Amino acid sequence: MMLSALTVTTALTAFSAQALADGEVNIYSYRQPELIQPLLDAFTKETGIATNVLFLDKGLVERIQAEGANSPADVILTVDISRLTEAKDAGVTQAVSDEAINKDIPAQYRDPEGNWFGLTTRGRVVYASKDRVSQTEITYEELADPKWKGKICTRDGQHSYNVGLFASMIAHHGEAETEKWLTGLKNNLARKPDGGDRDQAKAIFAGECDIALGNSYYVGLMMTNEKEPEQKEWAGAIKVMFPNAGDRGTHVNISGMALAKNAPNKDNAIKLMEFLSEGEAQKIYAEQVFEYPVKPGEEPSAIVKSFGPIKADPLPLSDIAANRKKASELVDKVGYNDGAEM
Numbered sequence: 001m002m003l004s005a006l007t008v009t010t011a012l013t014a015f016s017a018q019a020l021a022d023g024e025v026n027i028y029s030y031r032q033p034e035l036i037q038p039l040l041d042a043f044t045k046e047t048g049i050a051t052n053v054l055f056l057d058k059g060l061v062e063r064i065q066a067e068g069a070n071s072p073a074d075v076i077l078t079v080d081i082s083r084l085t086e087a088k089d090a091g092v093t094q095a096v097s098d099e100a101i102n103k104d105i106p107a108q109y110r111d112p113e114g115n116w117f118g119l120t121t122r123g124r125v126v127y128a129s130k131d132r133v134s135q136t137e138i139t140y141e142e143l144a145d146p147k148w149k150g151k152i153c154t155r156d157g158q159h160s161y162n163v164g165l166f167a168s169m170i171a172h173h174g175e176a177e178t179e180k181w182l183t184g185l186k187n188n189l190a191r192k193p194d195g196g197d198r199d200q201a202k203a204i205f206a207g208e209c210d211i212a213l214g215n216s217y218y219v220g221l222m223m224t225n226e227k228e229p230e231q232k233e234w235a236g237a238i239k240v241m242f243p244n245a246g247d248r249g250t251h252v253n254i255s256g257m258a259l260a261k262n263a264p265n266k267d268n269a270i271k272l273m274e275f276l277s278e279g280e281a282q283k284i285y286a287e288q289v290f291e292y293p294v295k296p297g298e299e300p301s302a303i304v305k306s307f308g309p310i311k312a313d314p315l316p317l318s319d320i321a322a323n324r325k326k327a328s329e330l331v332d333k334v335g336y337n338d339g340a341e342m
Contacts, residue, residue, distance in 0.1 A: 024050045025268040028060055030078040031255065035288050042284060043275045049268050064092040064260060073260035074269035082160045084116040084256045085321045093258040098270060104277035104295045108316045109254055118254035118317070119276055120291035123216040123310050124165045125250060126241040127201050132210045133239075140169065140243045140251070143211075144184025150340070152188045153200045153209035157336035158328060161197070161215060161253065166327035167320045168251045168313065175326055183334045192339035198222060198231060205237040215253075216240060216310070220290025220303045240307040249313040251320075255291065 029036060033055050040051040056063065060078070064071050064087075076087055087093050088111065095114035102110070109118030126138050143152060154162060169178040190209040195202075200212030201222060222235035242250045257276060263269045275281050282293035287301040292310065299305070331337070 023048065023268070024052060025265050025272050026072045026074045027051060027053045027272075028064065028073045028076050028260070029053055029055050030057070030060055030083060031055075031289075036077060036285075038288055039276065039281055039284050042281065043272055046275065047271060049271065051272070061087050061090045061092055065090060069262050071260060071262050072264060074263040074265045075272055076258040076260055077255070078258075079255045080160045080253055081164060081256075081317045081321050082324060084111070084254075084258060085318075085324075087258055088113075088115040092261050094261045094263070096259050096270065096273065098274060100274045101277045104279075104282075106294060106296065108314060109256075109294045112318055116256050116258040117273065117277065118256045118294045119282070120255045120286050120289060121252040121294055121312060122254075122291045123242060123250045123252050123312070124161060125214060125216045125307075126243055127204060127212045127214045127219070127238040128241050129204050129210045130237060130239050136239075136241065137245060138211075138241045138243050139247070140165070141181065143188065143213075144181045146184075146188070148188040148211065150188065150190050151210040152185065153190055153203045153212040154193050155196055155200065155213075156193045157331040162213065163324055163327045163331070164253050164320060165213070165251050166330060167323035168315060170323040170326055170330075171315055171319050172248065175330070178327075179330050179334060182330055182336060186334055186336045186338075187340050189340045193337050198234065201231075201234040201238050205234045216304070216307060217290040219307065220301070223303060242308065242310050244313070245309075245311050248315075249311040251315075252292075252310075252312045254294070254317060255285075255289065 033053050036053070040053070044050055060076065064073050076093065078084060078087070093115045097114050101117060105117050109121070110116065156162070166178065166182060169181060173181070197214035197218045200214050203209050204212055219235055219240055222231040225231040244250060257273055259269055259273065277295065279295060279298055282295045282298045286293045286298070290301060290304050292300045292304065
């Protein structure tokens with residue numbers, strides 16, 4: 001997508017002239033400002049470095065590309081491995097080799113070449129009706145079992161959250177077996193894939209399906225949603241099951257960070273990245289977004305703990321990212337978004 005000269009000019013003036021001076025760092029973020037502001041406030045308090053945030057819900061990579069060498073972007077914050085690898089593949093990141101960051105962030109949650117780093121993880125879990133599902137354990141493989149016919153809900157099969165899960169299945173079982181599994185999952189759908197993860201919980205509450213795929217952090221967001229209290233009822237109707245807890249573990253994805261290719265405040269950017277990988281920041285971030293810290297030994301929030309322990313699939317996310325294109329092609333090949341055949 002090409003951006004107009006006016007758009008580029010707007011991007012370059014999105015921050016004040018002071019934003020390009022020493023003592024500041026400019027952040028382009030896919031994460032909503034209110035979710036990361038407590039972190040940034042803590043960073044400024046500790047370092048004296050001011051932060052400027054440009055929030056974009058889409059087109060972040062294209063914007064940085066259009067700005068070129070004059071881009072004010074220092075640090076990129078985003079969710080999902082697909083967006084991190086997209087930024088790397090588009091050439092808008094640069095490698096970071098930092099002993100402190102590498103010590104805090106396990107190798108499975110960072111790019112082997114240092115172009116992106118995970119900050120928190122979330123499980124791609126199963127939401128299950130408390131009233132209609134008695135079992136307490138499940139596997140991803142079981143989702144293709146005919147016993148679940150007409151009882152499963154999911155969002156769009158091409159959504160990055162689902163593509164990531166399907167890519168992990170390819171990594172574990174190969175493309176041919178994953179195609180069979182995905183066909184079985186499709187045939188068990190209660191309706192055509194639709195809505196977001198919270199909508200799947202709503203569908204379980206309404207009795208439209210018994211189980212659904214969803215990210216773990218949405219449960220915390222629903223449980224604490226004061227603006228839309230009906231979401232608390234949706235969360236109250238479900239229990240969280242961590243698939244494959246008895247063997248390889250649950251598929252996880254990440255929120256993460258990257259150093260922008262032409263970062264004008266590179267030293268401050270790396271200071272921020274080091275800060276975000278440290279224990280205190282990991283704790284603040286994980287509590288804000290109801291996710292799991294990537295730094296070993298750091299605990300999630302009390303609400304997240306209430307879901308039960310998570311055993312994360314140790315498969316490197318770079319391996320999953322390598323299978324995303326195949327996974328997306330399989331979604332179309334089996335006609336996943338058409339729903340179950342009647």
